[in-house]
Amino acid sequence: MAGKPIEGEKRVFMTGNEVVAYGALAAEADIMYGYPITPQNEIMHYWTRMVPKYGKRFLQTEDELSAGFTTIGGVMAGKKAFTATAGPGNVLMQEPMSMAEAMRLPTVSIVQQRGGPSTATVIYSQQEVILTTMGGNGEGLRVVYSTATHQELFDYTIKAFNTAWKYRFPTFVLGDGYQAKMRESLTLYDPAGRGIELVPPQPLLGAPGVPGVDRPPAQYRNTYSMEEELAEVLAKNIADYEAVSGEISEWEESGTEGADLVIVAHGVVSRAAKLAARELRGEGIRIGYFRPVTLRPLPAARIRELAARAGSFLVVESSYGQFTRLLKEAAYGAAARMIPLFKPGVGVTAEEIVARARELLSWSMRGQSS
Amino acid sequence: MGKAVKIVLAGEGGQGVQSVAEIIAEAANEEGREVLYIPNFGVEQRGGVSVAFLQIGLEPIGSPKFEAGDIVVALSDRAIARTARYVGPKTVFVYDAGIEGADGCLPGNAGRVLAIPAIDVAKRELHPRVFNIVIMGAVIEATGVVPLAAAKAAIGKKLGYKFEKDPSLRELNFKAIDRGAELVAGRLQERGEP
Amino acid sequence: MVDEGAKLVNIQPVMPKCWRADTKPHRFCPGCGHGLVLKALGEAVDDLDIAGRVVFGADIGCSLLAWDLFNLDSVQTHHGRTVPVITGLKRANPDLIGICYMGDGGGYAIGAQHLVGSAARGEKITVILVNNTQYGMTGGQMAPTTMPGQKTETSPFGRDPATTGAPMQGPEMVASITGEGAYVARGTVFNVRQLKGFIKKALANQMAGRGYSFVEALSLCPTNWRTDAAATWNMVNEVMPRYFKVGELKVPGETGGR
Numbered sequence: 001m002a003g004k005p006i007e008g009e010k011r012v013f014m015t016g017n018e019v020v021a022y023g024a025l026a027a028e029a030d031i032m033y034g035y036p037i038t039p040q041n042e043i044m045h046y047w048t049r050m051v052p053k054y055g056k057r058f059l060q061t062e063d064e065l066s067a068g069f070t071t072i073g074g075v076m077a078g079k080k081a082f083t084a085t086a087g088p089g090n091v092l093m094q095e096p097m098s099m100a101e102a103m104r105l106p107t108v109s110i111v112q113q114r115g116g117p118s119t120a121t122v123i124y125s126q127q128e129v130i131l132t133t134m135g136g137n138g139e140g141l142r143v144v145y146s147t148a149t150h151q152e153l154f155d156y157t158i159k160a161f162n163t164a165w166k167y168r169f170p171t172f173v174l175g176d177g178y179q180a181k182m183r184e185s186l187t188l189y190d191p192a193g194r195g196i197e198l199v200p201p202q203p204l205l206g207a208p209g210v211p212g213v214d215r216p217p218a219q220y221r222n223t224y225s226m227e228e229e230l231a232e233v234l235a236k237n238i239a240d241y242e243a244v245s246g247e248i249s250e251w252e253e254s255g256t257e258g259a260d261l262v263i264v265a266h267g268v269v270s271r272a273a274k275l276a277a278r279e280l281r282g283e284g285i286r287i288g289y290f291r292p293v294t295l296r297p298l299p300a301a302r303i304r305e306l307a308a309r310a311g312s313f314l315v316v317e318s319s320y321g322q323f324t325r326l327l328k329e330a331a332y333g334a335a336a337r338m339i340p341l342f343k344p345g346v347g348v349t350a351e352e353i354v355a356r357a358r359e360l361l362s363w364s365m366r367g368q369s370s
Numbered sequence: 371m372g373k374a375v376k377i378v379l380a381g382e383g384g385q386g387v388q389s390v391a392e393i394i395a396e397a398a399n400e401e402g403r404e405v406l407y408i409p410n411f412g413v414e415q416r417g418g419v420s421v422a423f424l425q426i427g428l429e430p431i432g433s434p435k436f437e438a439g440d441i442v443v444a445l446s447d448r449a450i451a452r453t454a455r456y457v458g459p460k461t462v463f464v465y466d467a468g469i470e471g472a473d474g475c476l477p478g479n480a481g482r483v484l485a486i487p488a489i490d491v492a493k494r495e496l497h498p499r500v501f502n503i504v505i506m507g508a509v510i511e512a513t514g515v516v517p518l519a520a521a522k523a524a525i526g527k528k529l530g531y532k533f534e535k536d537p538s539l540r541e542l543n544f545k546a547i548d549r550g551a552e553l554v555a556g557r558l559q560e561r562g563e564p
Numbered sequence: 565m566v567d568e569g570a571k572l573v574n575i576q577p578v579m580p581k582c583w584r585a586d587t588k589p590h591r592f593c594p595g596c597g598h599g600l601v602l603k604a605l606g607e608a609v610d611d612l613d614i615a616g617r618v619v620f621g622a623d624i625g626c627s628l629l630a631w632d633l634f635n636l637d638s639v640q641t642h643h644g645r646t647v648p649v650i651t652g653l654k655r656a657n658p659d660l661i662g663i664c665y666m667g668d669g670g671g672y673a674i675g676a677q678h679l680v681g682s683a684a685r686g687e688k689i690t691v692i693l694v695n696n697t698q699y700g701m702t703g704g705q706m707a708p709t710t711m712p713g714q715k716t717e718t719s720p721f722g723r724d725p726a727t728t729g730a731p732m733q734g735p736e737m738v739a740s741i742t743g744e745g746a747y748v749a750r751g752t753v754f755n756v757r758q759l760k761g762f763i764k765k766a767l768a769n770q771m772a773g774r775g776y777s778f779v780e781a782l783s784l785c786p787t788n789w790r791t792d793a794a795a796t797w798n799m800v801n802e803v804m805p806r807y808f809k810v811g812e813l814k815v816p817g818e819t820g821g822r
Contacts, residue, residue: 013395013396013399013405034718035673035674036669036699036702036703036705036718037643037702038411038413038701038702038703039411041702041703041705041717044705044717044718045703045705045717045718045720048717048718048719048720049720052721058718060705060706060718060728062673062674062676062708063643063644063673063674064674088624088642088643118642119624119628119640119642121412122411122412122413123411123412149430177411178408178433178434178435181408181409181411182406182407182408182434183392183395183405183406183407183408184404184405184406184407184431185399185404185405268433268434269433271430271431271432271433272432272433274432275429275432276432347433347434347435348433349432349433349435349436349437350432350433351436351437352437413628413629413701414591414593414629414701415593415626415700415701415703415787415788416593416594416787417591417592417593417594
């Protein structure tokens with residue numbers, strides 16, 4: 001069997017799905033459970049080829065319900081288990097993820113968004129934001145990283161395992177079909193070489209020792225008899241979540257000081273937003289750029305601050321307002337208008353954002369409302 | 371700012387469109403450029419037009435797809451129709467001179483339209499199989515995104531195992547790149563920005 | 565004197581009457597088995613003269629490409645959910661003839677629970693399941709019917725029955741859980757005439773209101789099998805029958821097995 005999959009650092013040029021497989025390897029993931037659905041299939045293709053070489057495990061399940069529940073079984077056995085899905089598979093995944101949320105299980109799931117609703121396209125969208133952040137019948141006690149580059153797909157796949165096992169909330173890496181299938185360059189690295197410590201997994205079930213003799217039996221449930229019991233459990237989980245939201249949430253921003261208009265985007269669209277803001281600033285226009293990296297927990301405090309100072313947010317997304325809804329909740333009461341640039345299921349270019357921003361700036365200069 | 375060069379390559383499945391895009395992408399990446407390459411993909415496994423979107427620049431690329439290409443290359447009649455939406459007033463539209471009925475459906479809004487006899491040159495002078503490499507030479511000459519030598523190195527890397535078995539293949543492919551470049555050289559006043 | 569050459573050139577392939585001409589050529593890969601199964605189905609519908617009553621349900625996978633293939637009312641559903649959709653339709657309007665068209669992934673993996681439920685309840689529907697031993701549209705992953713040693717994208721070293729089981733015997737399972745009035749068979753695109761006969765009997769079983777009807781069709785996928793013409797036919801006619809027995813498993817009124 002080979003040694004470490006990545007020794008030192010290595011510059012590579014590959015597709016996003018391959019990057020995810022390497023990220024899971026670098027994080028020392030043990031087992032993947034998955035089911036075919038475009039555009040994430042290649043994660044399984046690469047992982048199954050890595051299995052014999054690195055002593056990993058894989059199971060293709062009968063569907064996504066099973067992929068999610070087997071992942072739950074895997075983490076409860078004390079292994080770094082993960083799954084990946086998209087679109088209609090993500091819809092099914094909410095069933096098991098509700099259980100993971102309720103029981104504070106450290107599952108890791110990679111979601112490569114595709115057109116929705118229903119089967120729609122196998123290609124691309126940002127229409128699984130609400131599903132991935134707030135899906136199921138819970139309160140969204142999950143961590144969701146929205147990546148924009150292959151480097152981030154690698155970095156955050158590794159981080160997802162650490163976040164899941166440290167904080168014990170189901171953790172998601174939210175990509176999309178473009179990221180999954182496109183090729184660009186990045187640096188693969190051994191996390192130890194960069195001082196990243198991997199959080200070790202622990203078994204919740206089947207730990208050594210005889211229950212009732214050497215140790216108490218490990219017994220878990222997600223059902224309660226009375227409303228008050230549930231309230232107590234939820235209150236604790238919510239308190240835990242809020243206590244760590246500050247340290248988990250991440251964002252990126254530039255040029256927001258004194259900017260009346262801030263372009264806000266997440267995921268792959270944020271690349272175009274960043275370029276657009278930079279181009280306009282190059283012309284001396286005061287325009288900001290803000291990008292949450294975590295959609296759950298959202299960096300709400302910073303969003304509120306910016307929304308209090310700026311006149312408008314131009315919110316750009318490949319959905320009909322799913323991301324905007326999250327922003328509005330965080331910014332509630334603050335003065336900034338949320339101006340949409342919605343392209344559900346379709347990519348957005350920097351040129352389009354620049355054009356829209358120019359429109360808005362010229363209107364505001366003429367004193368017109370938009 | 372030095373915007374990225376936007377390239378669209380389209381043809382029938384089996385014409386080697388994705389291979390060409392991959393090789394150019396690898397070559398540009400080796401040269402230290404920022405590169406983003408994405409193939410089209412949909413539900414059908416076979417039968418649709420194969421399209422490659424390639425962007426090469428000095429700074430991280432803003433989005434995998436774009437509105438108008440700096441150069442759009444179509445290798446079949448269906449590819450001409452399929453790529454019409456990526457043609458704008460600055461686009462250099464290149465198509466294979468052998469496509470039947472091409473004249474009737476060429477985009478009217480392109481900056482320049484160029485017919486090159488890639489299939490014919492490949493058949494008569496080289497080998498029909500390297501026709502996509504001829505196209506590759508043409509694209510590289512037209513855009514200047516990488517030196518021809520870099521493309522040759524990249525193709526050597528990708529097909530090295532085949533070249534070892536049959537060294538004449540190396541010469542054939544290199545010649546195809548050069549011939550493709552020759553077909554375009556001097557026929558374009560403007561080039562895409564590197 | 566007849567010019568044989570000219571005569572041959574003028575012959576067009578005959579399409580079933582219930583095929584929709586303006587959506588041809590269809591979107592399946594060259595060499596795909598779906599065209600053969602759907603032709604057999606189309607001819608069966610023509611012979612039985614039921615075009616006005618049929619609702620054709622197509623599952624996700626390559627089967628979805630048939631959504632506009634027929635001049636029949638059709639619905640493309642979610643993966644594995646064609647059976648419940650057609651079940652609901654048939655229960656609401658029993659005069660309709662409900663056909664569920666799916667692949668081995670949609671039928672035996674994600675749709676297995678619905679297959680079991682509907683078969684056990686004896687729904688008066690007809691399921692036609694195309695078995696090409698892998699997931700076609702998503703690029704050739706392992707399926708419940710993948711054969712031992714068969715290489716797929718998620719069994720790159722060959723399917724190991726010790727860890728992933730043996731190829732699923734769908735018609736056998738359906739035959740064992742259905743009641744007396746069910747019709748269950750397995751045909752093959754290698755014998756389209758026989759396959760058409762099975763499909764006709766299956767539809768007739770629904771028309772007579774006797775019970776569930778299920779036909780698996782052994783089929784081809786040279787695209788993901790990566791086989792040439794000869795190897796493709798060898799796969800379906802020599803290799804697959806070693807694991808999947810062709811014939812009728814259950815005929816109403818006939819007791820016993822094959």
